[in-house]
Amino acid sequence: MTSPSSLAGLDPIRVRQTLLDAAEAAATHTMPRFRTALAVDNKWSQGFDPVTEADRQAEIAVRDLIASRFPDHGIIGEEWDEKATKGRFQWIVDPIDGTRAYISGVPVWGTLIGLMIDGRAAAGLMAQPFTGETFLAMPGNAEFRRHDQTRPLHTSNITQLSQAKLTATTPDLFAKTDTENAWNALRSKVLQTRYGLDCYGYCLLAAGHIDLVVEAGLKDVDICPLIPLIENTGGIVTTWDGGHAEKGGNCVAAATRELHDAALKVLRDAQT
Numbered sequence: 001m002t003s004p005s006s007l008a009g010l011d012p013i014r015v016r017q018t019l020l021d022a023a024e025a026a027a028t029h030t031m032p033r034f035r036t037a038l039a040v041d042n043k044w045s046q047g048f049d050p051v052t053e054a055d056r057q058a059e060i061a062v063r064d065l066i067a068s069r070f071p072d073h074g075i076i077g078e079e080w081d082e083k084a085t086k087g088r089f090q091w092i093v094d095p096i097d098g099t100r101a102y103i104s105g106v107p108v109w110g111t112l113i114g115l116m117i118d119g120r121a122a123a124g125l126m127a128q129p130f131t132g133e134t135f136l137a138m139p140g141n142a143e144f145r146r147h148d149q150t151r152p153l154h155t156s157n158i159t160q161l162s163q164a165k166l167t168a169t170t171p172d173l174f175a176k177t178d179t180e181n182a183w184n185a186l187r188s189k190v191l192q193t194r195y196g197l198d199c200y201g202y203c204l205l206a207a208g209h210i211d212l213v214v215e216a217g218l219k220d221v222d223i224c225p226l227i228p229l230i231e232n233t234g235g236i237v238t239t240w241d242g243g244h245a246e247k248g249g250n251c252v253a254a255a256t257r258e259l260h261d262a263a264l265k266v267l268r269d270a271q272t
Helices: 012-030 053-069 099-103 172-176 180-187 199-206 220-231 257-271
Strands: 040-042 050-052 074-077 089-097 110-117 120-128 133-138 141-146 149-152 165-168 192-195 212-218 236-239 249-254
Touching: 012 053, 012 089, 012 110, 012 120, 012 133, 050 053, 050 099, 053 074, 053 089, 053 110, 074 220, 089 099, 089 220, 110 199, 110 220, 120 199, 120 220, 133 199, 133 220, 165 180, 165 199, 172 180, 172 212, 180 212, 180 257, 199 212, 199 220, 199 249, 212 220, 212 257, 220 236, 220 249, 236 257, 249 257
Parallel strands: 074 089, 165 192, 165 212
Antiparallel strands: 040 050, 089 110, 110 120, 120 133, 133 141, 141 149, 212 249, 236 249
16 A cells, blocks of 8 residues: 555656646636536435536546546546546545535635545545635645746644634534534534534634534545645544545544544534
């Protein structure tokens, strides 16, 4: 199993540029449609899981760019079928993480693109083209980019729940997964809780503004591209049972190991 600290022989400059170029390709489809009258389809027969033409076309653009540069690599996406591979490398794409925010005109959605090696997240980014922000992680470093500004990222040093700023996309996640008791137990112990940030919350954790992100029922595309961003800024992200988070599920991302351990304990105790 390859450690995510290496790219297993891939050229890091090429990987980095592919991430950035793929995000720009997605933006050519997401930005012209943002804050316009959009046709919205619902992927669920019950409840609401929206998808738009922007989601579909942005993912096609990202897939085409990746395939042109790494034709033997696999691709896992939110909107289209997986491109299988027998090799070690898979790209994972969520063209608009936070489609509910997107269709509401709220700029906390983002394009997520990541690279996995042997099933482990190795590099990734979140790009928010409306604000011009990109959060990019490569093995050993992570950076914030906006216009001509670039700066390194690092999580906060918060270790105690009582001092932690917590976020989750929505409390509905916990209602749907029968984990409300655990969520409420954790929420009662932190300094404050904010909702509605989608992938942007993980980026704020990487930048040191949020200390803890807890969610339930995630898909692989929701979390995998964000794992390198968290881990290369000093944070830790796992499932609620302490496993690798690449496949999604119930996940915890924390600024420090101490805070992560404390959050896991509360979540586990509340479920027993």
